[in-house]
Amino acid sequence: MGAEENGYFTEENSVDVVTSRNGGAKSARLKVIMEVVTRKLHEAVKELEPTQEEWMDAILFLTRTGHTCTDWRQEFILLSDVLGVSMLVDAINNRKPTGASESTVLGPFHVADAPELPMGANICLDHKGEDMVISGRILDTDGKPIANAVLDVWQANDEGFYDVQQQGIQPDFNLRGVFRTGKDGHYWFRAVKPKYYPIPDDGPVGQMLGALGRHPFRPAHLHYIIKAEGFETLVTHIFDPDDPYIHSDAVFGVKESLLAEFKLAADLARASELGFEGKFWQVEHDFVLAPAKS
Ligand SMILES: [Fe+2]
Numbered sequence: 001m002g003a004e005e006n007g008y009f010t011e012e013n014s015v016d017v018v019t020s021r022n023g024g025a026k027s028a029r030l031k032v033i034m035e036v037v038t039r040k041l042h043e044a045v046k047e048l049e050p051t052q053e054e055w056m057d058a059i060l061f062l063t064r065t066g067h068t069c070t071d072w073r074q075e076f077i078l079l080s081d082v083l084g085v086s087m088l089v090d091a092i093n094n095r096k097p098t099g100a101s102e103s104t105v106l107g108p109f110h111v112a113d114a115p116e117l118p119m120g121a122n123i124c125l126d127h128k129g130e131d132m133v134i135s136g137r138i139l140d141t142d143g144k145p146i147a148n149a150v151l152d153v154w155q156a157n158d159e160g161f162y163d164v165q166q167q168g169i170q171p172d173f174n175l176r177g178v179f180r181t182g183k184d185g186h187y188w189f190r191a192v193k194p195k196y197y198p199i200p201d202d203g204p205v206g207q208m209l210g211a212l213g214r215h216p217f218r219p220a221h222l223h224y225i226i227k228a229e230g231f232e233t234l235v236t237h238i239f240d241p242d243d244p245y246i247h248s249d250a251v252f253g254v255k256e257s258l259l260a261e262f263k264l265a266a267d268l269a270r271a272s273e274l275g276f277e278g279k280f281w282q283v284e285h286d287f288v289l290a291p292a293k294s
Contacts, residue, residue: 015042061204068203074108078205081105081251082214096232099141100290103236104253107223109162110154114176121179122190122275125171129158129192132262132281133274137185138226139288145185146289149228152178153189155221160197190274193262193281194220196245209250216250219243224287231289238285260285 006020007013018038025031050058068075080086086105094103117123138149154176156162163174175194179187201209201216209216221237237253238260239246246254263282265271271280 011046015039018042061208064204073200073203075203075205077108078199078203079208081199082205082209084252087252094235096290097141099288100232101234101236101287102255102257103234104255104258105251106225106235107253109156109164110152110223110225111164111173111176114152114154114173114178116178116180117189119179119182119186120188120190121177123153123155123175123177124157124190124192125174126157130279130281131271131274131276132191132193132283133188133276134191134222134283134285135186135188136285136287138181138187138228139185139286140231141288141290145181145183146228146231147181147183147185149181149185149187149226149231149289150178151181151187152225152227154223155191155194156197158192158195160195160220190276191222194222194240196220196243199250214250215245215248217245218249218251219245219254221253222283226287226289228289230292232292234287234289236287238283 006016009017015038019035022031022034025034048054065075065079077086080089090103090105096102134153138146138151140146154162157166157170157175161170163170163172163176175191177189179189181187196217196219198216199218200206206216220240220243224234224236224238226234226236237258239254239258240262241259242262246259260283264279265282266279268278271278274280
């Protein structure tokens with residue numbers, strides 16, 4: 001028996017027997033990861049006592065998950081999302097000081113080369129949907145405005161689709177834009193009210209949600225990536241608190257501090273200044289950036 005071995009496999013000593021084989025691991029981190037994963041996995045199997053058929057079902061589920069992945073679809077990320085693991089990894093890696101805005105998942109629909117637009121631009125290029133004006137300030141944790149902060153914003157349209165999901169139907173870069181703040185840290189732009197949308201639910205993850213009695217919807221939101229020199233980059237959303245799915249986001253992305261107020265305004269003079277006809281939605285939300293870690 002080699003020094004790295006720990007006897008023959010039994011139900012009782014299964015974890016020790018398996019993990020002690022990893023003594024020669026090339027990386028100490030990998031050794032720790034496999035120790036924890038093996039321990040938790042064996043614990044789950046011992047608690048559940050699956051039949052051979054159930055274990056094969058699990059293997060076939062993961063096989064289908066892999067087969068569903070393509071260049072444009074990542075079913076394992078979706079699985080991580082609906083199990084709450086993506087949000088957990090995000091939370092662990094984005095612990096913020098008191099007062100700083102909270103992060104949430106990036107999601108799969110960010111496009112890296114959206115156009116930089118003048119402040120106030122309307123990012124809705126096809127004029128479909130209910131008009132909306134969004135404004136606020138980018139601040140530091142002392143409440144001072146941050147100049148030269150770059151906001152990258154994107155959202156779904158009034159039917160719950162991103163431009164990249166409807167190429168040829170929506171104009172390219174519809175409902176996306178990059179804005180840069182001036183000295184006052186203020187930002188504003190025009191758009192349309194976004195709608196809730198389902199995560200892709202025609203694959204194994206969608207079938208799993210169905211079997212669990214869960215819906216696939218994400219409540220309406222706007223995405224932001226906010227960058228400024230000397231500050232941590234903030235990847236976040238703001239949500240419509242009146243959305244029917246606000247308490248049951250399929251990927252657990254909602255946080256109390258990310259609920260914005262969506263007010264319906266009937267100020268016709270203001271509407272005409274904004275180039276809108278009739279009623280429009282007003283959303284105001286400030287973001288507070290945490291100082292960069294030295
Ligand atoms: Fe989204």
